Amino acid sequence: MVVAMYDAWWGSSTYPMAYRFPPSTSSAPGHFVGPKLSSIIRGGSWFWPNARSEVLVEIQSRLLEVSIGEVDQPVWGTRSGVFSSAETWEELREKKPEVEWYGVVWFSATIPKHAFFLWLAFQDAITTREKMCRWGYTGDILCLFCRFKQESLTHLFFQCNFSRKIWRSIMADCKVLDPPDDWDLIVKWSSAGMKGKNLHSTARKLCFTATVYNLWMQRNCLVHGRNPKTEEALLSKIRWEVKSMILYKFPQNC
Numbered sequence: 001m002v003v004a005m006y007d008a009w010w011g012s013s014t015y016p017m018a019y020r021f022p023p024s025t026s027s028a029p030g031h032f033v034g035p036k037l038s039s040i041i042r043g044g045s046w047f048w049p050n051a052r053s054e055v056l057v058e059i060q061s062r063l064l065e066v067s068i069g070e071v072d073q074p075v076w077g078t079r080s081g082v083f084s085s086a087e088t089w090e091e092l093r094e095k096k097p098e099v100e101w102y103g104v105v106w107f108s109a110t111i112p113k114h115a116f117f118l119w120l121a122f123q124d125a126i127t128t129r130e131k132m133c134r135w136g137y138t139g140d141i142l143c144l145f146c147r148f149k150q151e152s153l154t155h156l157f158f159q160c161n162f163s164r165k166i167w168r169s170i171m172a173d174c175k176v177l178d179p180p181d182d183w184d185l186i187v188k189w190s191s192a193g194m195k196g197k198n199l200h201s202t203a204r205k206l207c208f209t210a211t212v213y214n215l216w217m218q219r220n221c222l223v224h225g226r227n228p229k230t231e232e233a234l235l236s237k238i239r240w241e242v243k244s245m246i247l248y249k250f251p252q253n254c
């Protein structure tokens, strides 16, 4: 059943008639129109009362665009006119320009928990102690790995002595011998240098995301008083996670 006032059926409109003529306004045609679209069609023609207001004149002129010779059936308001979850999502979502680091986070071989964490990090949404200070936090600000410098994204993941060894060891596996160690530089470096779907590019992205994620997990072990991994154990875990995904995605190359 197509509802005359609340379904988007008229002309080339993608909105219901009630949006243009809200029922609460005195000019709304609701009191002329029954609930069904069929209530204003008789014998294959439009059946409207005489147009005694500007509203009805506008409606009736726009209805000239609508052919009523076709079968009366609801259709999806997507580009193809049939249901598709992808097209429906495209219609509903708020669209913004694509960010430069999109491909570093979201790619076919991505490990979801790693990708989600890096997505948060790229949006400055990781609650490091440096970020908490910006919110007014006045407690302990020191890095839990070295207890020497303030905990920031740059220090925690790349410049702390503990993290630096992990980061450079994992990047060396990818033949990157002198990776950047500043967060802002890394955002640009990874966005520009990790494009593509080939094995080499995918391995770099997996190594980057796995390193950042596992260092954060290591940091959380210290925050919550759990036993942290040794440097060797942490390196082994990162390498195992990356290798497992590469074996799955590129079995012909392994």
Ligand SMILES: [Zn+2]
Binding pocket: 143, 144, 145, 146, 147, 148, 149, 155, 156, 159, 160, 161
């Ligand atoms: Zn540190």
